[in-house]
Amino acid sequence: MIVWVGLGPLGVILLALAWRWLPSKQLPVAVAVWVTLMVLAVGVRFSLDHWHGGWSLWVLMVVNVVAATSAWDSVWWAREHKSANMIRYFIWWALFYTSLLVIALANNLVLAWLAIEFSTLVSGALIVEMGHRRALEAAWKYIVVASAGMLTAIIGIVFLYASLQTERLGWHTLDYANLQAHYLSIAPIVREIATVLIVCGIGTKAGLVPFHTWLPDAHSVAPSPVSGLLSGVLLGLCLIAVNHFVTAVPLPGGMLLAGTHLLLLFGSLSVVVGALALLVQRDVKRMLAYSSIEQVGIMAIGFGVGTRYAIAAALLQFMFHALIKSSLFYIGGHLSVRYHSMYLRQMKEMARRQRGFAIAWTIGILALAGLPPLGLAYSEWMILYALWQSRLWPILIVLSLGLVLGFAGLLQHLINGVWGKSNRKSVDVNMVGGGVTHG
Amino acid sequence: MASAALIVFLASVGLLIVRNVWYSVLLLGVEGVALCGMVFLSGSANLEQFGVGAATLVIKAGIIPYAMYRVVKEWPLEYRNDRPLPWWGFVAGVVLLLSATRVNHLLSATGVIQNHTLFFYGLASIFLGFLQIVSRQHVLSQVGSLIAVENALVILATSVAGQLPLFMEFGMLIDLLVAVVILAWMSRLVHRQFNTTDVTVMRFLRR
Numbered sequence: 001m002i003v004w005v006g007l008g009p010l011g012v013i014l015l016a017l018a019w020r021w022l023p024s025k026q027l028p029v030a031v032a033v034w035v036t037l038m039v040l041a042v043g044v045r046f047s048l049d050h051w052h053g054g055w056s057l058w059v060l061m062v063v064n065v066v067a068a069t070s071a072w073d074s075v076w077w078a079r080e081h082k083s084a085n086m087i088r089y090f091i092w093w094a095l096f097y098t099s100l101l102v103i104a105l106a107n108n109l110v111l112a113w114l115a116i117e118f119s120t121l122v123s124g125a126l127i128v129e130m131g132h133r134r135a136l137e138a139a140w141k142y143i144v145v146a147s148a149g150m151l152t153a154i155i156g157i158v159f160l161y162a163s164l165q166t167e168r169l170g171w172h173t174l175d176y177a178n179l180q181a182h183y184l185s186i187a188p189i190v191r192e193i194a195t196v197l198i199v200c201g202i203g204t205k206a207g208l209v210p211f212h213t214w215l216p217d218a219h220s221v222a223p224s225p226v227s228g229l230l231s232g233v234l235l236g237l238c239l240i241a242v243n244h245f246v247t248a249v250p251l252p253g254g255m256l257l258a259g260t261h262l263l264l265l266f267g268s269l270s271v272v273v274g275a276l277a278l279l280v281q282r283d284v285k286r287m288l289a290y291s292s293i294e295q296v297g298i299m300a301i302g303f304g305v306g307t308r309y310a311i312a313a314a315l316l317q318f319m320f321h322a323l324i325k326s327s328l329f330y331i332g333g334h335l336s337v338r339y340h341s342m343y344l345r346q347m348k349e350m351a352r353r354q355r356g357f358a359i360a361w362t363i364g365i366l367a368l369a370g371l372p373p374l375g376l377a378y379s380e381w382m383i384l385y386a387l388w389q390s391r392l393w394p395i396l397i398v399l400s401l402g403l404v405l406g407f408a409g410l411l412q413h414l415i416n417g418v419w420g421k422s423n424r425k426s427v428d429v430n431m432v433g434g435g436v437t438h439g
Numbered sequence: 440m441a442s443a444a445l446i447v448f449l450a451s452v453g454l455l456i457v458r459n460v461w462y463s464v465l466l467l468g469v470e471g472v473a474l475c476g477m478v479f480l481s482g483s484a485n486l487e488q489f490g491v492g493a494a495t496l497v498i499k500a501g502i503i504p505y506a507m508y509r510v511v512k513e514w515p516l517e518y519r520n521d522r523p524l525p526w527w528g529f530v531a532g533v534v535l536l537l538s539a540t541r542v543n544h545l546l547s548a549t550g551v552i553q554n555h556t557l558f559f560y561g562l563a564s565i566f567l568g569f570l571q572i573v574s575r576q577h578v579l580s581q582v583g584s585l586i587a588v589e590n591a592l593v594i595l596a597t598s599v600a601g602q603l604p605l606f607m608e609f610g611m612l613i614d615l616l617v618a619v620v621i622l623a624w625m626s627r628l629v630h631r632q633f634n635t636t637d638v639t640v641m642r643f644l645r646r
Contacts, residue, residue, distance in 0.1 A: 136632055140625060162551050
């Protein structure tokens with residue numbers, strides 16, 4: 001199975017390397033076709049052999065599908081950014097894709113940690129490929145903050161390993177199944193410290209508030225096909241890794257710093273901050289990035305509730321969000337190129353000037369806002385219902401208010417963009433300062 | 440082993456205080472050699488242990504300091520100095536060292552710590568590394584602080600687990616290597632595009 005999955009990124013690296021000696025400039029198309037074929041092959045294989053393999057296969061398929069759409073969007077992006085070094089871009093992209101696949105497939109905490117840390121480095125390099133000062137600044141901040149978070153998490157992982165090494169399982173000690181089987185051998189205070197370190201550490205990479213400071217910068221300046229993978233897939237995968245750990249190493253119910261409590265706390269903060277920030281955003285991709293913080297918060301709440309129903313709802317939320325948010329990042333990037341600006345105040349009259357984009361943008365934003373019958377509406381209702389069942393009233397109120405605020409914020413930006421009158425006197429300061437910044 | 444850990448701890452203090460990034464590179468090299476010695480001295484003398492020790496020597500005492508040296512070498516003298524550590528950095532440093540002692544004491548009842556001296560040096564160096572990230576402003580000071588935290592983590596791991604699984608040791612070493620290569624490349628770009636090596640000058644995202 002792993003061989004099949006690994007063929008996708010491996011082929012991209014080989015194609016990128018081989019293209020140095022080939023005359024054609026169609027590398028992006030070749031990559032997109034290859035990734036699509038591999039995704040189809042993996043899908044067919046899974047449907048024949050392992051279709052009932054549980055959530056992890058669905059998560060894997062979502063990663064593959066979004067990667068394929070990202071590859072196709074890279075074709076378009078390459079035409080809009082002719083100065084970009086596409087060979088280097090696709091090598092970084094393939095390494096990033098590999099790290100996402102490993103996180104999705106990892107059944108071991110250290111393996112997940114290594115893949116998440118690796119994803120930080122290669123996605124940081126992809127952000128630098130934008131070639132302007134804002135990108136460099138965002139990538140620097142991203143790598144330093146996320147790496148510091150991941151170093152915090154590995155301290156917790158070392159504590160877990162130290163407590164369980166008497167089991168003599170080698171590196172399999174940190175398999176989620178083994179952690180679940182032996183967690184009672186770990187002293188409660190060590191479990192508590194490890195939980196805080198791991199949830200906060202990997203939570204930094206998942207973009208949970210208050211560890212989110214790097215996220216809006218990094219996601220808004222990255223190339224749009226990469227923003228789609230970063231926001232749509234990577235954040236959710238990090239949260240799923242946190243959930244695997246929290247489920248495998250539970251703390252006694254009364255402990256204040258239990259993993260589920262931390263997820264509920266950080267999730268609620270993320271929903272509030274994400275929804276409020278949405279209302280005042282001026283930059284199209286920053287708006288989408290803050291929406292991702294809100295969405296990650298909703299998923300964290302689902303995982304924090306911890307019932308089977310709530311976890312299923314959170315995973316469903318991840319899948320719908322991955323597909324919707326990645327599409328919106330692609331569209332947002334192309335819109336910013338067409339309007340020569342990333343500012344929402346300049347992206348007006350879409351219905352008249354960019355009819356095709358206006359339709360896609362409207363459907364995407366309405367889906368993101370949680371309008372039925374579009375996907376996220378169901379998973380959000382499921383999480384609300386899980387909160388109701390678990391009688392977590394304060395979180396239920398916070399989430400409900402957050403969803404209403406988020407809906408209002410997105411709708412306001414949608415109406416202004418699609419039907420609002422443009423102000424042609426405004427100047428795009430980013431074209432003056434840090435170079436061309438649209439993604 | 441305690442001597443090697445003490446060297447790493449003193450190097451961490453040095454990294455926090457020195458202003459010239461030349462010395463930072465040198466101190467990281469010293470940390471790499473000390474860690475290599477510690478890896479050889481800890482655990483059983485087998486092929487795996489030898490492999491980890493050799494990889495530590497090559498990566499932490501060789502490639503990483505050399506990659507940073509090459510970056511520094513390109514810069515004129517005025518770009519090689521960091522600002523002095525602010526007064527609150529000294530206060531925070533003392534508080535963090537005291538809290539490392541407290542954590543050492545707190546965890547002693549759990550039996551998770553095998554060597555309390557190593558644990559103190561490891562945890563204190565981690566704390567000082569994190570303090571370095573928030574208190575220093577030179578691009579290479581920040582890169583150095585991430586490496587210093589990772590180095591200190593090896594001591595902490597030895598103090599609680601003796602030896603980490605081979606996969607974990609090599610995985611972390613390779614991750615660190617990739618991180619330094621990318622960050623060294625980015626340090627060059629920061630100097631070239633911003634004409635500075637001070638990270639606080641990077642303020643385009645706030646405009």
